Amino acid sequence: MSKIRLKGKPSSVADTLFRAAIALALLAVSLVVLVPMFNLLALSFSDPGRVGEVTGLTILPKGFSTVNYRVLAANPLFVRSIINAIIITVVGTAINLLVTSMAAFALTRERLPGRRFFMLLVIVIMVFEPGLIPEYLVIKKLGLMNSLWSVILYKTVNVYYLIILMRFFEEVPASLIEAARMDGAGYGTIFLKIMLPLAKPAIATLGLFYGVFHWNEYFRASIYLSDPDKYPLQLILRQFVVLDDTASLIGSGALFSYDEAARLDYGALKASTIIVAMLPVLIIYPLILKYYTKGVMEGGVKE
Amino acid sequence: MLRPRTLRTRFRQEGFLLVLLVPALVYFSVYHLVPMAGMSLAFQDFRIVGPSKFVGLKHFKMLFSSPAFFDVLKNTLIISSMKIILFFPLPLLFALMVNELRSVLLRKFVQATAYLPHFLSWVVIAGVWISFLSPSSGGANQARGLVGLPPVDYMTSKSAIRWVLFASETWRSLGWDSIIYLAALMRINPSLYESADMDGAGALQKAWYITIPELAPTMITVLILNLGFFMSAGFDQVFNMMNDSVISAVDILDTYIYRIGLLNMQYSFSTAANLFKGAIGLVLILGTHSAAKRITGKGLW
Numbered sequence: 001m002s003k004i005r006l007k008g009k010p011s012s013v014a015d016t017l018f019r020a021a022i023a024l025a026l027l028a029v030s031l032v033v034l035v036p037m038f039n040l041l042a043l044s045f046s047d048p049g050r051v052g053e054v055t056g057l058t059i060l061p062k063g064f065s066t067v068n069y070r071v072l073a074a075n076p077l078f079v080r081s082i083i084n085a086i087i088i089t090v091v092g093t094a095i096n097l098l099v100t101s102m103a104a105f106a107l108t109r110e111r112l113p114g115r116r117f118f119m120l121l122v123i124v125i126m127v128f129e130p131g132l133i134p135e136y137l138v139i140k141k142l143g144l145m146n147s148l149w150s151v152i153l154y155k156t157v158n159v160y161y162l163i164i165l166m167r168f169f170e171e172v173p174a175s176l177i178e179a180a181r182m183d184g185a186g187y188g189t190i191f192l193k194i195m196l197p198l199a200k201p202a203i204a205t206l207g208l209f210y211g212v213f214h215w216n217e218y219f220r221a222s223i224y225l226s227d228p229d230k231y232p233l234q235l236i237l238r239q240f241v242v243l244d245d246t247a248s249l250i251g252s253g254a255l256f257s258y259d260e261a262a263r264l265d266y267g268a269l270k271a272s273t274i275i276v277a278m279l280p281v282l283i284i285y286p287l288i289l290k291y292y293t294k295g296v297m298e299g300g301v302k303e
Numbered sequence: 304m305l306r307p308r309t310l311r312t313r314f315r316q317e318g319f320l321l322v323l324l325v326p327a328l329v330y331f332s333v334y335h336l337v338p339m340a341g342m343s344l345a346f347q348d349f350r351i352v353g354p355s356k357f358v359g360l361k362h363f364k365m366l367f368s369s370p371a372f373f374d375v376l377k378n379t380l381i382i383s384s385m386k387i388i389l390f391f392p393l394p395l396l397f398a399l400m401v402n403e404l405r406s407v408l409l410r411k412f413v414q415a416t417a418y419l420p421h422f423l424s425w426v427v428i429a430g431v432w433i434s435f436l437s438p439s440s441g442g443a444n445q446a447r448g449l450v451g452l453p454p455v456d457y458m459t460s461k462s463a464i465r466w467v468l469f470a471s472e473t474w475r476s477l478g479w480d481s482i483i484y485l486a487a488l489m490r491i492n493p494s495l496y497e498s499a500d501m502d503g504a505g506a507l508q509k510a511w512y513i514t515i516p517e518l519a520p521t522m523i524t525v526l527i528l529n530l531g532f533f534m535s536a537g538f539d540q541v542f543n544m545m546n547d548s549v550i551s552a553v554d555i556l557d558t559y560i561y562r563i564g565l566l567n568m569q570y571s572f573s574t575a576a577n578l579f580k581g582a583i584g585l586v587l588i589l590g591t592h593s594a595a596k597r598i599t600g601k602g603l604w
Contacts, residue, residue, distance in 0.1 A: 018506060022400045023409060029397070030416040033474065036435040039442060043434075056435065056442030103327035106320045113317055118324065125335045127588045131577035133564045134341030138333060156330040187319050216424030219539065223565055234426045241430040242543050267440065274430040281422050288422065289415055 035059060037278070044068050044272035048263040068272035071264065077228060078236060082276070084148065085232035088221075089214040089280075092152045096210040097203060100157050104165035105191045126159045132223075139224060150224040151232070155213065161206050168202040169195055205291045208284060215280055237277045241270045345575035355571075362575035371559070372576065379555040383536045385469045387529045390476070395522060397477055398484035399510060417478025429543035432471050433458060459548035468540060468553065480525075487521040488514070520599045527595050531588035534580050556580045 038059035046054050047063025054062055072078050106112050107119065144150040172195060180190050196203070218234035225231060239245045246266050345362055347355035366372050397417070404410040420428065435442050436457040444454040457463045495513050504512070538557035545553050556576065564573025 015506060019403055019405065022403050023406075026397075026400055026404065026409075026413045029477070030413055033416045033420060033478075036431050036442060040431065040434060054440075056437070056440055056445040099326040099330065102323040106323040109320050111317050112320045112324070121331065121336075125331055128339060128585055129581060130335055130338035131342050131344075131574050131581070132560060133570045133574045133577065134338035134344060135334060136565065137341060137344075137570070138337050142333065153330065154334065156334070157327050162327075187316055187323075191323070212422050216422075216426075218424065218426050219542070234424050237430065238426045238543065241433065242426060267434070270430065271434065274427055274434075277427050277430075278423060285415075285419060285422065289418070 040271040040274050043268045044275050046268060048265055048268065051265040051268050054268075067264070068269050069276075071269060072272055072276065077231075078233075078273075080229055081231050081233045081236040084230055085215060085234065088148060088152050088217070088232055089211055092214040093207055093211045095152065095156055096158075097207055100162055100165060100206065101196065101199070101203060102191075103157060104162055104169055105187075105195055107162075108166050108169040109187065122159055122162065136223060145224055146226045146230065148225075148230060151217065151221045152214075154217070154220045155210075158210070158213075161209065165199065165202055165206065168199050172198055201291060204287075208288050208291065211284070212281055212288075233277050237273050240273055342574055342578050342581070344571050345578045347571060349570040358571075362572050363579070365572060366575050366579065374551065375554050375556055375559040378553060379534060379536045382465060382468060382541070382553065382555060383533045385465060386472050386537065387526075387533065389469065390473060391526055391529075393473060393477055394480035395484050395518070398481040398488060399514065401481065401485060402488050403506075414478065417481070419478075420475040421479035423475070425539035425543045428471060428475060428540075432467065432474075432544070436467065458544070459546060461549050461552045464544070464549040464552050468537070468544060471544065472537065472540065483521060483525060484518060487518050491517045524595055524599050527591040527598075531591040532584070533587055534584045 035057065039054075039056060042058050042061045043051065043054050045061040045064055045066070045068075047061075047065045048067055050062040107115065107122070109115075112118070139145060139150050144153075176194060177190055180194055185193070216234060218232065218238055221230075221232050221235045222238070225235075246269075344355065346357060346359060348358050348361075349355050401410060401413060404413065423431075434440075436444070438444055438454040438456040443457070447454060455463065457467050491514065495517075496509055499509050499513060534556060536555045536557070538555070538561075541553050541555050541558050542561070545558065557580075560573050560577045560580070563569045563576065567573075
C-alpha cells in the first residue's frame with residue numbers, strides 16, 4: 001500500500017512539467033535583470049560606426065572599440081568625480097564603522113549611564129525623519145556647504161545597522177567578558193580585543209552596505225555641493241543620463257581627433273558612464289552574496 | 304567574585320563608555336535632533352537675518368488650500384498603493400518558485416541575478432530603464448515590435464509612467480524582498496510535507512495548506528511594516544524617473560517638498576508640508592508597530 005518515495009525524486013510527469021515551467025519562469029526573471037545591463041555593456045564597447053546595429057536586445061558588442069571609455073578617461077570632470085566618489089566612500093565607510101561599532105558597544109553595556117534615555121533617543125531617530133529644509137539649514141549654519149564632509153558624514157550612523165550590531169554584541173557570552181574583567185581588562189580592552197574580533201563578519205557586512213550606500217549617494221551631494229569639481233560620480237551620471245546634459249561630458253572633446261569625436265554616439269557614451277558607475281558594486285557583489293545572504297539564511301535557521 | 308571597584312575607577316570606566324558614544328551623539332544632533340527642533344520653522348516665517356516670526360498655522364492653511372498639494376497627495380497614495388499592496392504578493396510568489404528549484408546551481412544563479420538590482424543606485428536604474436524603454440532603440444519596444452505592436456514612449460506617457468515606476472520597483476526589489484520569505488521557508492518543519500506526501504497531497508495542495516499558513520506571520524509583518532512608509536512612495540526613484548511631460552502624474556510629497564523648499568526657497572512652507580508628512584508617517588509607523596507586535600509578537604524594535 002504505502003510506498004516510500006526517495007526524497008527529491010519527481011513523482012509524476014505533471015510534477016516534472018510543473019518544475020520545468022517554474023525554472024523557465026525564473027530564468028526569464030534573470031534575463032529581464034541581465035539583458036538591459038548587458039545591452040548597455042554591448043553598446044558601450046561597440047564600434048562607433050556600427051552602433052546603429054545595436055538593438056535594445058543586443059547583448060554582444062558590434063565590432064569592438066574603447067573610444068567611449070577613452071573619452072570619459074580624458075574628461076577631467078569625470079575622472080575627478082570618480083576620485084571624489086572614492087574619497088567619500090572610503091572615508092565615509094571607515095567613519096561609519098568606527099562610530100557605529102563604538103556606539104553599539106557602549107549602548108550594550110549595562111553600566112552605561114543614561115542607557116534607557118539613549119535607547120529612547122535611538123527609537124525617536126528611527127521613527128521620525130527630520131525635514132529636508134531644517135537639515136539643510138543646519139548644514140549651512142555649520143559652514144559645511146560645498147564641503148565633502150557634509151556628504152561624508154550624512155548617515156554616519158544608520159540606526160538599523162546600529163541595532164543589528166547591538167544584537168551581535170549582546171550575543172557575546174557574558175562569561176567571556178567576565179573572564180577578561182577578572183584579568184583586569186577595562187572596557188577599552190574588551191571592545192578592541194574581544195568584541196571587535198568576534199563581530200568581524202557583522203562589521204564586514206555592514207561595511208559593504210555602508211560602502212554601497214556612499215558610492216550610490218547623489219542627492220545630498222546635489223544639494224550641499226555647488227562646485228562641480230567636488231561632485232561624486234553618481235551626480236555626474238545623473239546630470240548626463242537622467243537630465244540629458246551632454247555638454248558636461250563632451251566638454252573635453254578637444255582632446256580627441258575631430259574625426260573620432262564626430263563619430264561619437266551619445267547613447268553609447270551614456271551607456272559607458274552607467275557601466276563605470278555600476279562597476280564597483282558589481283566587483284564587491286560576490287562578497288555581499290557571501291556575507292549577507294549567508295548571514296540572513298543562517299540567522300533564519302538558528303531562530 | 305569581582306573585586307569591589309573604587310568610585311574613581313567606576314567613574315573612569317563608565318565615563319569611557321560615554322566617550323565612545325559621543326561621536327554618534329554629535330552625528331544624531333547635527334543630522335537628526337537639531338533639524339527635528341528646526342521643524343518649528345513650519346510655524347514661522349523664515350528670515351535669513353534675525354529671529355523668524357511666529358505665524359501659527361499660516362503655512363498649513365496655505366498648504367491645505369493649495370490644489371497642487373492635493374494632487375501630490377493623491378499621487379503619493381496611488382504610487383504607494385501600487386508599490387506596497389500590488390507588489391506585496393510578488394516576492395512571496397518568487398520565493399515559493401525559487402524554493403521549488405531542485406538544481407542548486409540554477410537556484411544560486413537565479414538568486415544572484417535577482418538580488419543584484421537592489422544594490423544599484425536609482426540614478427543607475429533610471430539610466431538603465433530610460434535606455435531600455437527608449438521608443439527608438441530600447442529593448443522593450445523592440446520586443447513589442449517582434450509581435451507587431453507599435454512603439455510606446457513610456458517615459459513621457461502619463462498613463463504609462465506609474466506602471467514604469469511599479470515595474471522598475473519590481474525589477475529592483477523582487478529578489479531582495481523575497482529573502483525574508485526564503486528564510487521563513489527554511490524554518491518550516493519538513494515532517495509536515497512528509498505527512499502530506501503520505502496523504503497523497505499534490506504540490507499545489509501542499510503550498511495552500513502548509514506553506515502559506517506557515518508563512519502567514521512573515522507576510523503580515525512585511526505588509527504592516529511597509530504600510531508604515533506609505534507616505535514616502537520612493538523619493539529617489541521618482542526624482543530620477545520624472546520629467547516635465549509626466550510630472551503631474553508622478554509628483555509625490557517628497558519631490559514636492561524638495562521643489563518648493565530648495566528650488567523655490569519657500570523654506571517655511573516646505574517644512575510645513577514635510578511636518579504634515581512626518582506626522583502622518585509617525586502615526587502610521589507607531590500604529591503598524593503596535594499592530595505587528597499584537598499580531599505576530601514582533602515589532603520594529
